[in-house]
Amino acid sequence: MEALSNILQPYKSIVGTVAAVVTIGQMFSGSFLCYDIYKQRSTKGIGIMPFAGGLIISAPLLDLKTIIKNKSTEGMPFPIIFSGSIVTFMWLLYGIILNNSILVLQNSVAFSLCTVQLALFVIYPSKPKEEKKKAKKAD
Template sequence: MSLDELKNIIAPTASISTILQFLSGTLICLKIARNKSTGDISPFPFISGCLSTSLWLRYGFYIDDSSIILVNTIGASLFFAYVVTFFIYSIKKSMVLRQTVGCTAVLVATLLYVQNQESFEEAKKCLGIVCCIVTILFFAAPLASLLHVIKMKSTESLPFPIILASFITSLQWLLYGIILEDKFIQIPNFLGCVLSGFQLTLFCLYPSTPKGYNSEFI
């Protein structure tokens, strides 16, 4: 099988997997709308997701890749809708606005800096580095609960379906980056595979409920 044939297989499957992963946010938004409150849910994953997809959308135009453009056009639209939904039902609107303004400032500053670069390669390199950093932070976010998991010896707080989906999606985009010989696609998705793979091993080490938990008391 040639690289072009492999690319034609991975591109649509990776795109579909990523879009389905993005759509998982609709379940959270439906729950928020049903409860008419955001509760303890943080808006940052939605806001950072909007930033990440917007940056990758611009990068997709830079390298003229239709798969990256399509996926991140849909992703940016969905995450923007999620942020708006979160803002409507949040009782901490000022916090949502501060985080939104902060991420918007990063996006605008990056795009303006890239736009003013005379060299195409320098612009691409700068945008690629920022995309990598934002994506790595997005992948690493669930590790914040790692200490809690180890302390409780339970993976109950970890979202297994989302972590598994992240591993599969990262693996597909890693292969796609290898085919394109694009290190800016390879690096964050390699780390995404490592981070999500590490989290998946926790499900082998610890049960989904803490020790001493008795279901008879439910």
């Protein structure tokens, strides 16, 4: 880790600034979820856990059984997970630059959890297949 830290030292202030800015930006990622609630005029399919995602990064994984059963990531908040991935990666990089093992460990775990959640979006669609068929029939 020390060798990588030495290589990244010239970028210390840039990485630190970007980490701070994306952390602030992540605070606004919930607004996308709120907009979805506004558009559908209902909170159907959206639990409280996405809003706790900033506090508990693995919160969307609590529904893993349902996601796999339904083969759908419908209830997972993509904007929050995506921004969380960027934020944790930047803080991981900054922890490496600082050669701070606590920061590296914490953000390695968080980034791994975010990566698993993003992988679920690749594996499963955001809406169940049955719902897509119903939408096509309605058109």
